Amino acid sequence: MAAPTPVWRLRLYQALVLVAVFGAWHVLTSPTLLPSWYFGDPYRAAFFFGEPLKIFARIWQWFASGEIFVHLGVTLFETLMAFAIGTLAGLGIGMWLALSPTASAILDPYIKALNSMPRVILAPIFAVWFGLGVWSKIALGVTLVFFIVFFNVYQGVREVSPNVLANARMLGAGPRDLLRHVYLPSATSWVFSSLHTAVGLAFVGAVVGEYLGSARGVGYLILQAEGTFDINTVFAGIVVLTVFALLLDGAVGVVERRLMKWQPRQGETEKL
Amino acid sequence: MTECALELERITCTFVSRDDPGQRYTAVADTSLRVGAGEFVSVVGPTGCGKSTLLNVAAGLLEPSAGRIRVFGDPLAGINRRAGYMFQSDALMPWRSALGNVTAGLEFHGVDPGQARARAEEWLRRVGLGGFGDRYPHQLSGGMRKRTALAQTLILDPDIVLMDEPFSALDIQTRQLMENELLELWAARRKAVLFITHDLDEAIALSDRVVVLSAGPATRPIGDFAIDLPRPRDVAEIRVSPRFIELHAAIWAVLRDEVLKGYAQQRLHA
Numbered sequence: 001m002a003a004p005t006p007v008w009r010l011r012l013y014q015a016l017v018l019v020a021v022f023g024a025w026h027v028l029t030s031p032t033l034l035p036s037w038y039f040g041d042p043y044r045a046a047f048f049f050g051e052p053l054k055i056f057a058r059i060w061q062w063f064a065s066g067e068i069f070v071h072l073g074v075t076l077f078e079t080l081m082a083f084a085i086g087t088l089a090g091l092g093i094g095m096w097l098a099l100s101p102t103a104s105a106i107l108d109p110y111i112k113a114l115n116s117m118p119r120v121i122l123a124p125i126f127a128v129w130f131g132l133g134v135w136s137k138i139a140l141g142v143t144l145v146f147f148i149v150f151f152n153v154y155q156g157v158r159e160v161s162p163n164v165l166a167n168a169r170m171l172g173a174g175p176r177d178l179l180r181h182v183y184l185p186s187a188t189s190w191v192f193s194s195l196h197t198a199v200g201l202a203f204v205g206a207v208v209g210e211y212l213g214s215a216r217g218v219g220y221l222i223l224q225a226e227g228t229f230d231i232n233t234v235f236a237g238i239v240v241l242t243v244f245a246l247l248l249d250g251a252v253g254v255v256e257r258r259l260m261k262w263q264p265r266q267g268e269t270e271k272l
Numbered sequence: 273m274t275e276c277a278l279e280l281e282r283i284t285c286t287f288v289s290r291d292d293p294g295q296r297y298t299a300v301a302d303t304s305l306r307v308g309a310g311e312f313v314s315v316v317g318p319t320g321c322g323k324s325t326l327l328n329v330a331a332g333l334l335e336p337s338a339g340r341i342r343v344f345g346d347p348l349a350g351i352n353r354r355a356g357y358m359f360q361s362d363a364l365m366p367w368r369s370a371l372g373n374v375t376a377g378l379e380f381h382g383v384d385p386g387q388a389r390a391r392a393e394e395w396l397r398r399v400g401l402g403g404f405g406d407r408y409p410h411q412l413s414g415g416m417r418k419r420t421a422l423a424q425t426l427i428l429d430p431d432i433v434l435m436d437e438p439f440s441a442l443d444i445q446t447r448q449l450m451e452n453e454l455l456e457l458w459a460a461r462r463k464a465v466l467f468i469t470h471d472l473d474e475a476i477a478l479s480d481r482v483v484v485l486s487a488g489p490a491t492r493p494i495g496d497f498a499i500d501l502p503r504p505r506d507v508a509e510i511r512v513s514p515r516f517i518e519l520h521a522a523i524w525a526v527l528r529d530e531v532l533k534g535y536a537q538q539r540l541h542a
Binding site for chain 1: 331333351352357359361363365366367368369376377379380381409411425428
Protein backbone atom coordinates (compact mmCIF):
# COMPACT_ATOMS: atom_id res chain seq x y z
CA MET A 1 0.00 0.00 0.00
CA ALA A 2 1.28 3.45 -0.84
CA ALA A 3 2.04 5.80 2.04
CA PRO A 4 -0.95 8.05 2.77
CA THR A 5 -0.74 11.61 1.51
CA PRO A 6 -0.01 14.06 4.34
CA VAL A 7 -3.00 16.03 5.59
CA TRP A 8 -1.78 19.46 4.43
CA ARG A 9 -1.32 18.15 0.88
CA LEU A 10 -4.84 16.69 0.93
CA ARG A 11 -6.23 20.02 2.13
CA LEU A 12 -4.28 21.80 -0.62
CA TYR A 13 -5.69 19.50 -3.31
CA GLN A 14 -9.19 19.89 -1.90
CA ALA A 15 -8.81 23.68 -2.06
CA LEU A 16 -7.53 23.40 -5.62
CA VAL A 17 -10.61 21.42 -6.65
CA LEU A 18 -12.81 24.16 -5.20
CA VAL A 19 -10.83 26.90 -6.94
CA ALA A 20 -10.91 24.98 -10.23
CA VAL A 21 -14.71 24.54 -10.10
CA PHE A 22 -15.34 28.20 -9.33
CA GLY A 23 -12.70 29.28 -11.85
CA ALA A 24 -14.32 27.28 -14.64
CA TRP A 25 -17.69 28.60 -13.59
CA HIS A 26 -16.40 32.18 -13.68
CA VAL A 27 -14.72 31.80 -17.07
CA LEU A 28 -17.74 30.12 -18.66
CA THR A 29 -20.34 32.58 -17.41
CA SER A 30 -18.54 35.90 -17.56
CA PRO A 31 -20.05 38.01 -20.39
CA THR A 32 -16.71 39.53 -21.36
CA LEU A 33 -14.00 36.89 -20.92
CA LEU A 34 -14.80 34.37 -23.66
CA PRO A 35 -16.80 34.79 -26.83
CA SER A 36 -20.23 33.28 -26.35
CA TRP A 37 -20.18 29.88 -28.07
CA TYR A 38 -23.54 28.47 -27.08
CA PHE A 39 -25.92 31.30 -26.31
CA GLY A 40 -26.42 34.06 -28.87
CA ASP A 41 -26.43 36.76 -26.25
CA PRO A 42 -23.20 37.06 -24.15
CA TYR A 43 -25.23 37.88 -21.01
CA ARG A 44 -27.41 34.77 -21.36
CA ALA A 45 -24.97 32.35 -19.62
CA ALA A 46 -24.75 34.65 -16.60
CA PHE A 47 -28.53 34.87 -16.53
CA PHE A 48 -28.97 31.12 -16.33
CA PHE A 49 -25.98 30.07 -14.26
CA GLY A 50 -25.06 33.13 -12.22
CA GLU A 51 -21.60 34.56 -11.75
CA PRO A 52 -19.38 33.39 -8.88
CA LEU A 53 -17.99 36.88 -8.20
CA LYS A 54 -21.45 38.36 -7.92
CA ILE A 55 -22.54 35.42 -5.74
CA PHE A 56 -19.69 36.09 -3.31
CA ALA A 57 -20.38 39.82 -3.43
CA ARG A 58 -23.96 39.04 -2.53
CA ILE A 59 -22.91 36.83 0.39
CA TRP A 60 -20.45 39.51 1.55
CA GLN A 61 -23.17 42.12 1.40
CA TRP A 62 -25.56 39.90 3.35
CA PHE A 63 -23.09 39.43 6.18
CA ALA A 64 -21.72 43.00 6.06
CA SER A 65 -25.16 44.57 6.29
CA GLY A 66 -26.34 41.93 8.77
CA GLU A 67 -29.40 41.35 6.59
CA ILE A 68 -28.81 37.59 6.50
CA PHE A 69 -28.63 37.01 10.24
CA VAL A 70 -32.35 37.02 10.97
CA HIS A 71 -32.99 34.61 8.08
CA LEU A 72 -30.05 32.37 8.89
CA GLY A 73 -31.02 32.39 12.55
CA VAL A 74 -34.54 31.22 11.72
CA THR A 75 -33.31 28.47 9.40
CA LEU A 76 -30.70 27.25 11.86
CA PHE A 77 -33.22 27.31 14.70
CA GLU A 78 -35.64 25.21 12.64
CA THR A 79 -32.88 22.83 11.63
CA LEU A 80 -31.51 22.35 15.13
CA MET A 81 -34.96 21.92 16.67
CA ALA A 82 -35.95 19.38 14.01
CA PHE A 83 -32.65 17.61 14.52
CA ALA A 84 -32.95 17.53 18.32
CA ILE A 85 -36.62 16.56 18.48
CA GLY A 86 -36.33 14.00 15.69
CA THR A 87 -33.24 12.42 17.22
CA LEU A 88 -34.65 12.22 20.74
CA ALA A 89 -37.98 10.84 19.50
CA GLY A 90 -36.19 8.32 17.26
CA LEU A 91 -33.97 7.27 20.13
CA GLY A 92 -36.83 6.90 22.61
CA ILE A 93 -39.32 5.16 20.34
CA GLY A 94 -36.60 3.04 18.74
CA MET A 95 -35.51 1.82 22.17
CA TRP A 96 -39.04 1.17 23.26
CA LEU A 97 -40.05 -0.83 20.19
CA ALA A 98 -36.80 -2.79 20.11
CA LEU A 99 -37.30 -3.83 23.74
CA SER A 100 -41.02 -4.71 23.56
CA PRO A 101 -41.54 -7.35 20.88
CA THR A 102 -45.34 -7.22 21.06
CA ALA A 103 -45.60 -3.49 20.42
CA SER A 104 -43.09 -3.73 17.61
CA ALA A 105 -44.96 -6.65 16.01
CA ILE A 106 -48.23 -4.69 16.10
CA LEU A 107 -46.80 -1.42 14.80
CA ASP A 108 -44.41 -2.90 12.25
CA PRO A 109 -46.56 -2.49 9.10
CA TYR A 110 -47.52 1.08 10.06
CA ILE A 111 -43.94 2.13 10.61
CA LYS A 112 -42.98 0.72 7.26
CA ALA A 113 -45.92 2.55 5.66
CA LEU A 114 -45.00 5.86 7.31
CA ASN A 115 -41.41 5.48 6.25
CA SER A 116 -42.19 4.70 2.62
CA MET A 117 -44.62 7.64 2.38
CA PRO A 118 -43.16 10.64 0.50
CA ARG A 119 -42.99 12.83 3.57
CA VAL A 120 -42.09 16.10 1.86
CA ILE A 121 -45.67 16.15 0.66
CA LEU A 122 -46.73 16.65 4.29
CA ALA A 123 -45.31 20.18 4.22
CA PRO A 124 -48.56 21.90 3.09
CA ILE A 125 -50.51 19.93 5.72
CA PHE A 126 -48.11 21.02 8.44
CA ALA A 127 -48.46 24.61 7.18
CA VAL A 128 -52.22 24.30 7.76
CA TRP A 129 -51.78 22.67 11.17
CA PHE A 130 -48.92 24.73 12.58
CA GLY A 131 -49.19 27.95 10.56
CA LEU A 132 -46.50 29.61 8.49
CA GLY A 133 -44.11 30.16 11.41
CA VAL A 134 -41.17 28.01 12.39
CA TRP A 135 -43.16 25.07 13.79
CA SER A 136 -44.48 23.77 10.47
CA LYS A 137 -40.85 23.62 9.24
CA ILE A 138 -39.69 21.92 12.40
CA ALA A 139 -42.49 19.36 12.05
CA LEU A 140 -41.41 18.56 8.50
CA GLY A 141 -37.78 18.22 9.55
CA VAL A 142 -38.75 15.96 12.45
CA THR A 143 -40.59 13.54 10.16
CA LEU A 144 -37.47 13.30 7.99
CA VAL A 145 -34.96 12.95 10.84
CA PHE A 146 -37.05 10.67 13.04
CA PHE A 147 -37.14 7.63 10.77
CA ILE A 148 -33.43 7.65 10.01
CA VAL A 149 -32.56 7.67 13.71
CA PHE A 150 -35.41 5.36 14.64
CA PHE A 151 -34.39 2.54 12.30
CA ASN A 152 -30.77 2.77 13.34
CA VAL A 153 -31.57 2.66 17.06
CA TYR A 154 -33.95 -0.23 16.50
CA GLN A 155 -31.27 -2.15 14.65
CA GLY A 156 -28.60 -1.16 17.17
CA VAL A 157 -30.58 -2.40 20.15
CA ARG A 158 -31.45 -5.66 18.44
CA GLU A 159 -27.85 -6.35 17.62
CA VAL A 160 -26.58 -6.02 21.16
CA SER A 161 -24.28 -8.95 21.75
CA PRO A 162 -26.22 -11.61 23.70
CA ASN A 163 -23.00 -12.40 25.53
CA VAL A 164 -22.52 -8.86 26.79
CA LEU A 165 -26.16 -8.79 27.81
CA ALA A 166 -25.99 -12.10 29.69
CA ASN A 167 -22.74 -10.99 31.32
CA ALA A 168 -24.27 -7.73 32.55
CA ARG A 169 -27.25 -9.63 33.94
CA MET A 170 -24.98 -12.04 35.76
CA LEU A 171 -23.13 -9.05 37.22
CA GLY A 172 -26.41 -7.95 38.75
CA ALA A 173 -27.72 -5.40 36.24
CA GLY A 174 -31.44 -4.67 36.59
CA PRO A 175 -33.63 -3.61 33.65
CA ARG A 176 -32.69 0.07 34.11
CA ASP A 177 -28.98 -0.72 34.35
CA LEU A 178 -29.25 -2.77 31.16
CA LEU A 179 -30.92 0.12 29.35
CA ARG A 180 -28.37 2.67 30.50
CA HIS A 181 -25.19 0.64 30.49
CA VAL A 182 -25.77 -1.89 27.71
CA TYR A 183 -28.53 -1.00 25.23
CA LEU A 184 -27.88 2.73 25.03
CA PRO A 185 -24.09 2.60 24.55
CA SER A 186 -24.47 -0.26 22.12
CA ALA A 187 -26.99 1.70 20.05
CA THR A 188 -24.91 4.91 20.00
CA SER A 189 -22.54 3.72 17.29
CA TRP A 190 -25.55 3.13 15.06
CA VAL A 191 -27.09 6.45 16.07
CA PHE A 192 -24.00 8.42 15.10
CA SER A 193 -23.79 6.86 11.68
CA SER A 194 -27.40 7.98 11.18
CA LEU A 195 -26.86 11.48 12.58
CA HIS A 196 -24.69 12.55 9.66
CA THR A 197 -27.56 11.78 7.29
CA ALA A 198 -30.03 13.30 9.72
CA VAL A 199 -28.28 16.69 9.80
CA GLY A 200 -28.66 17.03 6.05
CA LEU A 201 -32.31 16.03 6.18
CA ALA A 202 -33.07 18.49 8.98
CA PHE A 203 -31.82 21.24 6.63
CA VAL A 204 -33.95 19.84 3.81
CA GLY A 205 -37.01 19.96 6.07
CA ALA A 206 -36.37 23.56 7.11
CA VAL A 207 -35.62 24.90 3.64
CA VAL A 208 -38.39 23.04 1.82
CA GLY A 209 -40.83 24.23 4.49
CA GLU A 210 -39.68 27.83 4.06
CA TYR A 211 -39.81 27.49 0.32
CA LEU A 212 -43.46 26.49 0.45
CA GLY A 213 -44.54 29.41 2.55
CA SER A 214 -42.80 31.63 5.07
CA ALA A 215 -41.85 35.19 5.87
CA ARG A 216 -38.28 34.55 7.09
CA GLY A 217 -35.46 32.11 6.53
CA VAL A 218 -32.86 31.34 3.89
CA GLY A 219 -35.43 29.32 1.95
CA TYR A 220 -37.60 32.44 1.90
CA LEU A 221 -34.69 34.51 0.52
CA ILE A 222 -34.14 31.95 -2.22
CA LEU A 223 -37.83 31.95 -3.12
CA GLN A 224 -37.90 35.76 -3.29
CA ALA A 225 -34.82 35.88 -5.51
CA GLU A 226 -36.29 33.25 -7.80
CA GLY A 227 -39.38 35.37 -8.22
CA THR A 228 -37.25 38.14 -9.71
CA PHE A 229 -34.93 35.80 -11.68
CA ASP A 230 -32.05 36.90 -9.46
CA ILE A 231 -30.03 33.74 -10.00
CA ASN A 232 -26.96 35.04 -8.16
CA THR A 233 -28.93 35.43 -4.93
CA VAL A 234 -30.39 31.92 -5.33
CA PHE A 235 -26.89 30.48 -5.60
CA ALA A 236 -25.68 32.66 -2.72
CA GLY A 237 -28.43 31.18 -0.54
CA ILE A 238 -27.45 27.66 -1.59
CA VAL A 239 -23.77 28.30 -0.80
CA VAL A 240 -24.59 29.69 2.66
CA LEU A 241 -26.83 26.71 3.45
CA THR A 242 -24.18 24.25 2.27
CA VAL A 243 -21.50 25.82 4.44
CA PHE A 244 -23.71 25.67 7.51
CA ALA A 245 -24.75 22.08 6.81
CA LEU A 246 -21.03 21.19 6.64
CA LEU A 247 -20.35 23.00 9.91
CA LEU A 248 -23.19 21.14 11.64
CA ASP A 249 -21.98 17.83 10.25
CA GLY A 250 -18.50 18.65 11.54
CA ALA A 251 -19.95 19.34 15.00
CA VAL A 252 -21.64 15.92 14.96
CA GLY A 253 -18.29 14.42 13.97
CA VAL A 254 -16.52 16.09 16.91
CA VAL A 255 -19.09 14.78 19.39
CA GLU A 256 -18.91 11.36 17.76
CA ARG A 257 -15.13 11.13 18.09
CA ARG A 258 -15.35 12.13 21.73
CA LEU A 259 -18.11 9.67 22.65
CA MET A 260 -16.96 6.77 20.50
CA LYS A 261 -13.32 6.66 21.52
CA TRP A 262 -13.84 3.09 22.72
CA GLN A 263 -14.31 1.92 19.15
CA PRO A 264 -11.34 0.33 17.42
CA ARG A 265 -9.91 2.40 14.60
CA GLN A 266 -7.93 1.04 11.75
CA GLY A 267 -4.34 1.91 11.04
CA GLU A 268 -3.15 2.97 14.47
CA THR A 269 0.49 2.22 13.72
CA GLU A 270 2.84 5.07 12.96
CA LYS A 271 5.51 5.17 10.24
CA LEU A 272 8.88 6.03 11.76
CA MET B 273 -17.89 -31.80 52.03
CA THR B 274 -20.72 -30.68 54.23
CA GLU B 275 -22.76 -28.32 52.09
CA CYS B 276 -23.86 -28.51 48.48
CA ALA B 277 -23.30 -25.20 46.69
CA LEU B 278 -25.01 -26.14 43.47
CA GLU B 279 -27.28 -29.05 42.80
CA LEU B 280 -28.74 -29.85 39.41
CA GLU B 281 -31.34 -32.52 39.71
CA ARG B 282 -32.57 -34.46 36.68
CA ILE B 283 -32.25 -31.52 34.29
CA THR B 284 -33.65 -31.87 30.78
CA CYS B 285 -33.42 -29.13 28.17
CA THR B 286 -35.39 -29.49 24.96
CA PHE B 287 -35.24 -26.72 22.41
CA VAL B 288 -38.15 -26.24 20.04
CA SER B 289 -37.59 -24.53 16.72
CA ARG B 290 -39.57 -21.30 16.60
CA ASP B 291 -40.40 -21.61 12.90
CA ASP B 292 -41.23 -25.28 12.96
CA PRO B 293 -42.59 -26.56 16.30
CA GLY B 294 -42.14 -30.14 15.10
CA GLN B 295 -38.37 -29.65 15.14
CA ARG B 296 -37.07 -30.51 18.59
CA TYR B 297 -33.62 -30.90 19.93
CA THR B 298 -32.87 -32.29 23.35
CA ALA B 299 -29.52 -30.88 24.34
CA VAL B 300 -29.37 -32.23 27.87
CA ALA B 301 -31.34 -35.21 29.21
CA ASP B 302 -31.92 -36.24 32.78
CA THR B 303 -28.67 -34.84 34.11
CA SER B 304 -27.85 -34.58 37.79
CA LEU B 305 -24.76 -32.80 39.02
CA ARG B 306 -23.60 -31.61 42.42
CA VAL B 307 -20.90 -29.14 43.28
CA GLY B 308 -19.91 -28.92 46.93
CA ALA B 309 -19.04 -25.63 48.61
CA GLY B 310 -15.41 -24.88 47.80
CA GLU B 311 -15.18 -27.76 45.36
CA PHE B 312 -13.62 -27.40 41.89
CA VAL B 313 -15.58 -29.53 39.44
CA SER B 314 -14.79 -29.76 35.73
CA VAL B 315 -17.19 -31.01 33.12
CA VAL B 316 -15.65 -32.44 29.96
CA GLY B 317 -17.36 -33.71 26.88
CA PRO B 318 -17.13 -33.69 23.10
CA THR B 319 -17.86 -30.46 21.27
CA GLY B 320 -21.51 -29.61 20.82
CA CYS B 321 -22.67 -31.82 23.66
CA GLY B 322 -24.62 -29.22 25.61
CA LYS B 323 -22.01 -28.27 28.16
CA SER B 324 -22.80 -24.59 27.82
CA THR B 325 -26.52 -25.31 28.10
CA LEU B 326 -25.90 -26.92 31.45
CA LEU B 327 -23.93 -23.90 32.62
CA ASN B 328 -26.63 -21.48 31.47
CA VAL B 329 -29.14 -23.50 33.47
CA ALA B 330 -26.92 -23.27 36.55
CA ALA B 331 -26.60 -19.50 36.01
CA GLY B 332 -30.36 -19.09 35.79
CA LEU B 333 -30.07 -17.63 32.28
CA LEU B 334 -31.92 -20.60 30.82
CA GLU B 335 -34.91 -22.35 32.31
CA PRO B 336 -34.74 -26.12 31.90
CA SER B 337 -37.65 -28.06 30.40
CA ALA B 338 -37.67 -30.30 33.43
CA GLY B 339 -35.68 -30.72 36.61
CA ARG B 340 -34.75 -28.73 39.69
CA ILE B 341 -31.85 -26.51 40.59
CA ARG B 342 -30.84 -25.81 44.16
CA VAL B 343 -28.35 -23.19 45.22
CA PHE B 344 -27.10 -23.75 48.77
CA GLY B 345 -30.28 -25.70 49.41
CA ASP B 346 -32.70 -23.08 48.04
CA PRO B 347 -34.54 -23.61 44.75
CA LEU B 348 -33.32 -21.25 42.03
CA ALA B 349 -35.72 -18.72 40.51
CA GLY B 350 -34.41 -16.31 37.87
CA ILE B 351 -30.78 -15.28 37.76
CA ASN B 352 -28.48 -17.11 40.12
CA ARG B 353 -27.44 -14.23 42.39
CA ARG B 354 -24.78 -16.22 44.20
CA ALA B 355 -22.97 -17.16 41.02
CA GLY B 356 -20.43 -15.41 38.83
CA TYR B 357 -20.19 -16.43 35.20
CA MET B 358 -17.12 -16.25 33.00
CA PHE B 359 -18.11 -16.62 29.38
CA GLN B 360 -16.36 -18.49 26.61
CA SER B 361 -16.28 -15.58 24.19
CA ASP B 362 -15.66 -11.93 24.93
CA ALA B 363 -18.42 -10.52 27.07
CA LEU B 364 -16.73 -7.33 28.24
CA MET B 365 -18.58 -4.11 27.50
CA PRO B 366 -16.52 -2.62 24.66
CA TRP B 367 -17.58 0.94 25.58
CA ARG B 368 -16.11 0.70 29.06
CA SER B 369 -12.42 0.74 29.94
CA ALA B 370 -10.91 -2.27 31.70
CA LEU B 371 -11.45 -0.47 35.01
CA GLY B 372 -15.02 0.41 34.04
CA ASN B 373 -15.71 -3.22 33.22
CA VAL B 374 -14.36 -4.43 36.54
CA THR B 375 -16.37 -1.84 38.51
CA ALA B 376 -19.57 -2.62 36.56
CA GLY B 377 -20.80 -5.35 38.90
CA LEU B 378 -20.20 -3.20 41.99
CA GLU B 379 -21.97 -0.29 40.30
CA PHE B 380 -25.02 -2.46 39.57
CA HIS B 381 -25.03 -3.45 43.23
CA GLY B 382 -25.05 0.17 44.31
CA VAL B 383 -21.54 0.32 45.77
CA ASP B 384 -20.16 3.85 46.24
CA PRO B 385 -18.19 4.79 43.05
CA GLY B 386 -15.00 5.79 44.88
CA GLN B 387 -14.91 2.57 46.82
CA ALA B 388 -15.77 0.53 43.72
CA ARG B 389 -12.85 2.14 41.90
CA ALA B 390 -10.41 1.37 44.67
CA ARG B 391 -11.50 -2.26 44.81
CA ALA B 392 -11.38 -2.60 41.02
CA GLU B 393 -7.85 -1.19 40.88
CA GLU B 394 -6.81 -3.71 43.49
CA TRP B 395 -8.34 -6.53 41.46
CA LEU B 396 -6.70 -5.36 38.26
CA ARG B 397 -3.34 -5.45 40.05
CA ARG B 398 -4.15 -8.92 41.31
CA VAL B 399 -4.70 -10.23 37.78
CA GLY B 400 -1.57 -8.44 36.56
CA LEU B 401 -3.22 -5.50 34.79
CA GLY B 402 -2.21 -2.74 37.22
CA GLY B 403 -1.36 -0.11 34.62
CA PHE B 404 -4.01 -1.03 32.06
CA GLY B 405 -7.18 0.22 33.76
CA ASP B 406 -7.81 3.00 31.24
CA ARG B 407 -7.49 0.77 28.16
CA TYR B 408 -10.56 -0.22 26.21
CA PRO B 409 -11.13 -3.92 25.48
CA HIS B 410 -10.04 -3.58 21.83
CA GLN B 411 -6.70 -2.20 23.04
CA LEU B 412 -6.05 -5.30 25.17
CA SER B 413 -4.73 -8.66 24.01
CA GLY B 414 -6.89 -11.78 24.25
CA GLY B 415 -5.16 -12.88 27.46
CA MET B 416 -5.57 -9.43 29.03
CA ARG B 417 -9.26 -9.42 28.17
CA LYS B 418 -9.64 -12.80 29.90
CA ARG B 419 -7.88 -11.43 32.96
CA THR B 420 -10.20 -8.44 32.96
CA ALA B 421 -13.19 -10.79 32.69
CA LEU B 422 -11.80 -12.85 35.57
CA ALA B 423 -11.45 -9.74 37.75
CA GLN B 424 -14.90 -8.58 36.65
CA THR B 425 -16.43 -11.86 37.79
CA LEU B 426 -14.46 -12.38 40.99
CA ILE B 427 -14.70 -8.82 42.35
CA LEU B 428 -18.30 -9.56 43.35
CA ASP B 429 -16.97 -12.43 45.47
CA PRO B 430 -19.52 -14.98 44.22
CA ASP B 431 -19.94 -18.21 46.18
CA ILE B 432 -20.17 -20.16 42.94
CA VAL B 433 -18.02 -19.49 39.90
CA LEU B 434 -19.26 -20.81 36.57
CA MET B 435 -16.67 -20.92 33.80
CA ASP B 436 -17.40 -21.82 30.21
CA GLU B 437 -14.17 -22.80 28.45
CA PRO B 438 -12.74 -19.48 29.59
CA PHE B 439 -9.24 -20.08 28.30
CA SER B 440 -9.99 -22.01 25.11
CA ALA B 441 -9.19 -19.04 22.86
CA LEU B 442 -5.75 -18.46 24.38
CA ASP B 443 -2.37 -19.73 23.22
CA ILE B 444 -0.90 -22.53 25.30
CA GLN B 445 1.62 -20.42 27.27
CA THR B 446 -0.87 -17.73 28.24
CA ARG B 447 -3.32 -20.44 29.02
CA GLN B 448 -1.08 -22.20 31.52
CA LEU B 449 -0.29 -18.89 33.18
CA MET B 450 -4.00 -18.12 33.48
CA GLU B 451 -4.73 -21.61 34.82
CA ASN B 452 -2.09 -21.22 37.53
CA GLU B 453 -3.44 -17.78 38.39
CA LEU B 454 -6.94 -19.19 38.62
CA LEU B 455 -5.76 -21.98 40.94
CA GLU B 456 -4.00 -19.45 43.14
CA LEU B 457 -7.09 -17.24 43.38
CA TRP B 458 -9.26 -20.25 44.03
CA ALA B 459 -6.95 -21.61 46.74
CA ALA B 460 -7.10 -18.25 48.52
CA ARG B 461 -10.90 -18.01 48.54
CA ARG B 462 -12.16 -21.59 48.09
CA LYS B 463 -15.27 -20.91 46.05
CA ALA B 464 -17.29 -23.62 44.40
CA VAL B 465 -16.26 -23.76 40.75
CA LEU B 466 -18.05 -25.42 37.88
CA PHE B 467 -15.58 -25.38 35.04
CA ILE B 468 -16.52 -26.44 31.53
CA THR B 469 -13.89 -27.45 29.04
CA HIS B 470 -13.24 -29.80 26.17
CA ASP B 471 -9.60 -30.10 27.21
CA LEU B 472 -9.12 -33.12 29.46
CA ASP B 473 -5.60 -32.07 30.54
CA GLU B 474 -6.91 -28.76 31.75
CA ALA B 475 -9.80 -30.44 33.56
CA ILE B 476 -7.58 -32.87 35.44
CA ALA B 477 -4.91 -30.31 36.28
CA LEU B 478 -7.39 -27.90 37.85
CA SER B 479 -10.11 -29.97 39.46
CA ASP B 480 -11.11 -31.94 42.50
CA ARG B 481 -13.55 -33.89 40.36
CA VAL B 482 -14.06 -34.43 36.62
CA VAL B 483 -17.46 -35.28 35.18
CA VAL B 484 -17.60 -36.74 31.67
CA LEU B 485 -20.64 -36.00 29.50
CA SER B 486 -21.86 -38.15 26.65
CA ALA B 487 -22.07 -36.90 23.08
CA GLY B 488 -25.22 -34.96 22.16
CA PRO B 489 -28.12 -35.00 21.58
CA ALA B 490 -29.57 -35.93 24.97
CA THR B 491 -26.30 -35.45 26.80
CA ARG B 492 -25.96 -37.01 30.25
CA PRO B 493 -23.06 -37.69 32.60
CA ILE B 494 -21.37 -41.03 32.00
CA GLY B 495 -18.41 -40.82 34.33
CA ASP B 496 -17.40 -39.11 37.55
CA PHE B 497 -13.76 -39.19 38.58
CA ALA B 498 -12.24 -37.88 41.81
CA ILE B 499 -8.86 -36.25 41.12
CA ASP B 500 -6.65 -37.07 44.08
CA LEU B 501 -3.62 -35.09 42.95
CA PRO B 502 -1.92 -33.10 45.72
CA ARG B 503 -2.39 -29.33 45.96
CA PRO B 504 -1.04 -26.75 45.40
CA ARG B 505 -0.45 -27.71 41.81
CA ASP B 506 1.41 -26.24 38.91
CA VAL B 507 -0.54 -27.07 35.80
CA ALA B 508 2.56 -27.52 33.66
CA GLU B 509 4.43 -29.74 36.12
CA ILE B 510 1.50 -31.86 37.19
CA ARG B 511 0.94 -33.06 33.64
CA VAL B 512 4.01 -35.26 33.82
CA SER B 513 3.27 -36.86 37.20
CA PRO B 514 2.48 -40.62 37.00
CA ARG B 515 -0.86 -40.24 38.78
CA PHE B 516 -1.95 -37.59 36.28
CA ILE B 517 -1.15 -39.90 33.40
CA GLU B 518 -3.04 -42.73 35.07
CA LEU B 519 -6.12 -40.58 35.62
CA HIS B 520 -5.89 -39.22 32.11
CA ALA B 521 -5.84 -42.75 30.66
CA ALA B 522 -8.82 -43.81 32.77
CA ILE B 523 -10.96 -40.79 31.85
CA TRP B 524 -9.90 -40.77 28.23
CA ALA B 525 -11.03 -44.39 27.90
CA VAL B 526 -14.56 -43.20 28.72
CA LEU B 527 -14.37 -39.95 26.81
CA ARG B 528 -12.85 -41.28 23.58
CA ASP B 529 -15.92 -43.22 22.44
CA GLU B 530 -18.09 -40.17 23.04
CA VAL B 531 -15.76 -37.89 21.12
CA LEU B 532 -15.89 -40.31 18.19
CA LYS B 533 -19.70 -40.49 18.41
CA GLY B 534 -19.97 -36.73 18.53
CA TYR B 535 -17.67 -36.41 15.56
CA ALA B 536 -19.66 -38.98 13.57
CA GLN B 537 -22.90 -37.11 14.29
CA GLN B 538 -21.47 -33.79 13.22
CA ARG B 539 -20.33 -35.36 9.97
CA LEU B 540 -23.78 -36.78 9.49
CA HIS B 541 -25.36 -33.34 9.83
CA ALA B 542 -22.77 -31.54 7.74
